[in-house]
Amino acid sequence: MTRLSNESPEPAAEKPTPEAILRAVYALRSDVRFRRVAEEAVVLAQDQGEVLVLNEVGARVLELVDGRKAAEEWLPDLLVEYGVEEAALRSDVARYLGELLDGGVIAAVV
Numbered sequence: 001m002t003r004l005s006n007e008s009p010e011p012a013a014e015k016p017t018p019e020a021i022l023r024a025v026y027a028l029r030s031d032v033r034f035r036r037v038a039e040e041a042v043v044l045a046q047d048q049g050e051v052l053v054l055n056e057v058g059a060r061v062l063e064l065v066d067g068r069k070a071a072e073e074w075l076p077d078l079l080v081e082y083g084v085e086e087a088a089l090r091s092d093v094a095r096y097l098g099e100l101l102d103g104g105v106i107a108a109v110v
Contacts, residue, residue: 018094022075026097026106027067034062048104057082061096067109071097 016024028034031047041059043052054062060081064074071093078089100106 015098018091018098021094021097021101022072022090023070025067025070025109026065026101027109028062028065029104029107032105043105045104050103052103052105058096061093062100062105065097065100065106 029045031045033044033046035042036059039056041054041062043054043062044050045052060078064071064077075086075089075093078084078093079086082089097106101108
């Protein structure tokens, strides 16, 4: 994920564990717009005035963040699509979702 703003996101209070991140359900925040452009995707966080550029894998993960399913429910789809080891995928997706949370792109659905 490439951040195109000079401002830093506000620090998070407590960071959830990777397993807790994978069990939670997330959705794009209401002030965030997401669009695919060729092989990349662009995310506009309107309230923060930030633009993020995502690669193919980052964009695919964001497409799966639908507000209905936890990451651990759609991880098997990514395993098939990208053919990587499950442990590495779980770790990478948890870290990436944590970055999206910290960056104000997604929020947990309660």
